Amino acid sequence: MSNLQKALESGKFAITAEMAPPKGVDFSHQIAVVEQLRGKVDACNVTDYQSSSLKASSIGLCIKLIQLGIEPVLQMTGRDRSRMAIQGDFMAAAAFGIENILALTGDHPTVxxxxxSKPVYDLDSVGILRAAVxxxxxxxxxxxxxxxxxPYYYLGACTTPVYDPVELQLMKMKKKIDAGAKFFQTQxxxxxxxxxxxxxMAEKYGVYLMAGIIPCKTAAMAKYMSNNVPGIRVPEYQIERLKAAAAxxxxDDPNVKKLKAAVQEAEGITMSAEFLAELKEKGLCHGAHIMAIGAEENVPKILAEAGF
Amino acid sequence: MIITKAKPTQDVLDMLGNVKKVLLTGCGECSTTCRTGGVEELDAMEKFLTENGYEVVGKCVPQLSCNKNLMKRELKAFKDSGYEAVVVMSCGDGTQTVAGLVDSPVYPANDTMFLGEIERLTLFSEACRMCGDCVLGKTGGVCPITKCAKSLVNGPCGGAKNGKCETNPDVECGWILIYDKLKKLGQLDKLYVANDDKGYKKNLYPMTINLKEDAANE
Structure with missing residues (x-):
């Protein structure tokens, strides 16, 4: 049984982080990130050509993580693989001790x-879960x-809480539960x-919900994500808070640009930590999935500030 | 309706190369509607080819370019015209019908785009990808295979922003369209029925349907 499964099933507030493989063959940055996350997270997601950007494969970095002694969550999209390739990768994953799988549709190649690249989508996320089962x-x-x-797998999927009409996301979450998903990580x-x-819904069907946390590095990033990234809405007052920190x-400080970036990043970390604590206190998730998008060194800071 | 788009005319010249005498054929149905293979377009092509040193020895717009017997009869008229190549201004199917009937090389003047509906005289939109296993009864008459860029069968991905698809901000999310329609029909319960993925065995091509054999097998 994976650490992630143990953590969630024991009622502990589980934490996962996320990292992307490199565009290339040098894993040294990812190896450094492993050291930053070691002991702080229950498992670490490895993205599968995130945003349809070609990188080294998820399964390759997952194997590296296993070798380094940190538990991976293999992200598997249907964008690039037929059902044969998906099941083949799942078998290879199990052979290397990878149990956690996150089934995703995958962003379209055109983005x-x-x-x-040919969009495959032989299976959707529900089909990928079934293929693993x-x-x-x-x-x-x-x-x-x-x-x-x-093989044995601990299966997960994602869901997008900020969505209109929200019933469609809840409907699909239910289908994923029926297909075998035991944990959910949100956008x-x-x-x-x-x-x-x-x-x-998670409580009703006995599955686990992990809130997706993306710390905002700057007000501009927050605004950009809010306007452009599907499923993301950063409220105006939070963008204002980042701006106020920068202000x-x-x-006249000679390092004004650098300092503004640094104080906003720190404020973003604090905001994520406060939000995490709020979610935990209100009982609105069973854990959190922190997507630091290249600034994984901030994950332990968020956890420390949140009092974990 | 098979929706076609004219290739750049330079492509036609490149394909024709050194031949001199050319036969032009169109189609009275889809390509006429798409303005890629009706009488007017054949006239324009004749003018263009003549200006570029070719001799158009014959032109015809049959009722249907994809009907083999019909096309055979049409082509008889040009048997002795001396054409060295045929430029077909129809869909890919019509082009192959002609190619199967003549001994000279056949060149397509059009690209075949999709099976679509005529929204108005000049606007065509894709509605059916001919998947061979129609699901419209479960989806409020809106096709998820066509209207969802990922052909998802169990609901939307998380990629819609303001109801639009991640692949194109001008395109509505197919699953939101399905949701709205099912809601209107009072059939939202259909959303919760998981659709088995259909597999691709039914899509093995090239396909043939023989009505007589089908009837004999029933």
Whole structure:
């Protein structure tokens, strides 16, 4: 049983972080991130060509994480792989001791950096969960028996609480639960209210909900995400708070640009920590998934400030 | 309706190369509607090819370019015209029908885009990807295979922003369209029925349907 499963099932407030493989073959940055996260998180997601940007594969970095002694969550999208390739990767994952899987649809290739790539989507996220469950029964998608022991997986999926109409996301969450998802990580959220119906559904069906936390580095980033990233809404008062932090830096300081960035990043960390504590206190999630987007060194800071 | 788009005319010249005498064929149905293979477009192509040193020895716009027997009869008239190549201004199917009937090379003047509906005289939109296993009965008559850029069968991804698809801010999220329609119909319960992915065995191509054989097998 994975650490993540143990943490969630024991009622501990579980923490996952997230990292992306490199665009290239040098894993040294990712190895450094592992040291920053070691002992602070229950598991670490490895993205699967996040935002349709071509990188080293998720399974490759997941294996590296296993070798380094930190538990991975293998993100698996349907964008680039047929059902055969997905089940093949799942078998290889199990052979390396990877149990946690997060099934995702995957951003469309046209939004990424290899827009000519063929969108596969042989299976959607519900189909990917089923494909994993099928392997655990000892059979593949063709109904053929696997040699040796069947693999074991701890299956998860994502959901987007800030969505209109929200019923569509709740409907799909229910289908994912029916398909075998045991834990959910949400898109980045900034307000507690939208978490409520998702937590209710999680509690009703005995699955676990982890709130997605994306710390804002600057007011500009917060505004950009809010305007452009699907499922993300940063309330205006939070953007104003970041701006107010920046405004405290004296305009005549020779390092004004750097200082403004630094104080906003620190304020963003504090805001994430406060929000995390609020969610935990209100019982609106069973854990948190922190997506620091390249600033993974901030994950322990957020956890410390939140009092974890 | 098969929606076609004219290739750049330079492409037609590149394909024709050194031949001199050219036969032009169009289609009286889809390509006429799309303005890519009706009488007017064939006239324009004739003018263009003549200006570029070709001789157009014949033109025809059959009722349907994809009907083999019909096309065979149409082409008979040009048997002795001496054409060295045919430029077909129809869809890919019509082009292949002609290619199967003549001995000279056949070149497409159009790109075949999609099976679509005529929203108005000059606006065509894709509605059906011909998946071979229609799900419209479960989705309020809105096709998730076509209207969702990822052809998702169990509901939306998280990629919609303000109701629009992540691939194109001008395009509505197909699953939000499905939701709105099912809500109107009082059939939201259908959303909760998980759709098995359909698999791709039914999509093995090239396909053939033989009505007589089908009837004999029933």
């Amino acid at each position: 990424g950096d290899c827009p000519e 099928q392997l655990t029964t000892g059979f593949d998608c063709g109904g053929n028996k696997l040699d040796g022991a069947a 980045g959220v900034y307000e507690a209210e939208p978490m409520k119906p998702f937590m209710e 405290k830096v004296p305009a």
